[in-house]
Amino acid sequence: MKKNIMVMGRLSASQEAELAQHFTLLEHSGSLDLAQPGVPEVLSKAHGIIGSSLPVTPELLDAAPELEVISTVSVGYDSIPVDELTKRGIMLCNTPDVLTETTADIGFALIMAAGRRMIELAEVVKQGKWQSGIGPDLYANDVHGKTLGMVGFGRIGAAIARRGALGFGMPILYSNASPKPELEKELSAKRCELETLLAESDYVCITVPLTQETEKLIGKREFSLMKPSAVFVNIARGKVVDEAALIDALKNNTIRAAGLDVFEQEPLPASSPLPHMHNVVALPHIASATHETRQAMAQRAVDNIRLALQGERPINVVNETVLNE
Numbered sequence: 001m002k003k004n005i006m007v008m009g010r011l012s013a014s015q016e017a018e019l020a021q022h023f024t025l026l027e028h029s030g031s032l033d034l035a036q037p038g039v040p041e042v043l044s045k046a047h048g049i050i051g052s053s054l055p056v057t058p059e060l061l062d063a064a065p066e067l068e069v070i071s072t073v074s075v076g077y078d079s080i081p082v083d084e085l086t087k088r089g090i091m092l093c094n095t096p097d098v099l100t101e102t103t104a105d106i107g108f109a110l111i112m113a114a115g116r117r118m119i120e121l122a123e124v125v126k127q128g129k130w131q132s133g134i135g136p137d138l139y140a141n142d143v144h145g146k147t148l149g150m151v152g153f154g155r156i157g158a159a160i161a162r163r164g165a166l167g168f169g170m171p172i173l174y175s176n177a178s179p180k181p182e183l184e185k186e187l188s189a190k191r192c193e194l195e196t197l198l199a200e201s202d203y204v205c206i207t208v209p210l211t212q213e214t215e216k217l218i219g220k221r222e223f224s225l226m227k228p229s230a231v232f233v234n235i236a237r238g239k240v241v242d243e244a245a246l247i248d249a250l251k252n253n254t255i256r257a258a259g260l261d262v263f264e265q266e267p268l269p270a271s272s273p274l275p276h277m278h279n280v281v282a283l284p285h286i287a288s289a290t291h292e293t294r295q296a297m298a299q300r301a302v303d304n305i306r307l308a309l310q311g312e313r314p315i316n317v318v319n320e321t322v323l324n325e
């Protein structure tokens with residue numbers, strides 16, 4: 001008998017057809033909310049779930065006794081309780097690598113946009129307020145040659161640093177769980193304590209995953225250590241930052257500006273002051289959102305779930321111990 005898959009994310013017609021060759025794609029309402037009619041019934045039959053930002057809970061796993069694999073169309077998996085999956089022998093697959101460069105493009109675009117006040121100054125033109133040359137009150141900061149501090153120096157952190165060091169002559173500081181000697185050589189990057197990085201960087205860029213250790217890693221104390229001219233960029237997860245402290249730091253000129261792709265609550269609530277602040281560039285969590293990259297991420301997630309359910313080793317497994325069971 002064919003195994004069953006719940007397709008929760010957007011796949012192309014050919015990707016759905018590829019899965020349908022091997023598996024039954026379960027009809028469902030698009031919700032994983034157990035209180036919704038029909039959801040427990042569909043979950044009870046699912047051997048695999050594929051989708052992004054899946055709100056997985058232990059209760060949901062209890063309702064899915066046949067589940068063998070969750071294939072997330074993302075590199076981050078902070079909405080999924082990995083230990084609970086591992087305990088139950090359920091594999092978690094994700095999509096690293098294929099989105100690294102595209103995400104780094106937006107990371108660097110935010111450095112440029114917030115650093116050079118691009119959105120704020122484009123508004124001046126849009127609103128017909130460009131009547132004479134701008135004065136020093138609207139001057140920006142250089143990007144080239146300034147120090148870039150990477151909080152997290154994994155795939156995406158390194159790709160952003162590469163753009164800064166090799167394209168813009170930026171000295172690189174990094175703070176990361178483990179040392180990265182090869183990147184130190186390639187980019188003349190220096191590893192330092194977070195406090196030193198915050199105090200010495202002109203641009204501070206967050207690329208650590210959201211975990212228990214990194215939640216609210218950057219708060220009031222950390223902003224107070226940064227230069228008043230510092231530009232803060234977050235493309236990782238909103239909850240790595242204490243957002244109230246960030247808003248205060250931007251309002252009080254503790255730091256100069258921020259470029260943000262991610263927020264504590266997404267979509268950003270209407271009550272948030274962030275999109276209205278002149279010194280903030282806010283994007284709707286789109287760092288990987290190009291046609292090419294979203295297609296590649298979906299294909300990787302399709303390959304992963306197919307391999308897992310066929311008893312082969314998927315390309316990307318988060319909880320490797322499940323493979324040995």
Ligand SMILES: NC(=O)C1=CN([C@@H]2O[C@H](COP(=O)(O)OP(=O)(O)OC[C@H]3O[C@@H](n4cnc5c(N)ncnc54)[C@H](OP(=O)(O)O)[C@@H]3O)[C@@H](O)[C@H]2O)C=CC1
Binds near residue numbers: 155285286
């Ligand atoms: N805005 C968007 O659309 C996107 C956001 N993301 C986010 O970016 C994150 C990073 O992705 P990626 O670069 O591929 O992941 P990687 O795992 O390659 O990099 C993460 C780095 O963070 C380091 N790290 C982890 N925990 C800590 C800690 N407590 N203190 C210091 N360093 C730590 C890791 O150290 P070590 O090397 O020692 O393990 C690793 O080098 C994702 O988890 C996701 O949340 C990703 C894609 C798109």
Ligand SMILES: O=CC(=O)O
Binds near residue numbers: 074075077288
């Ligand atoms: O936020 C996106 C991801 O892939 O993680």
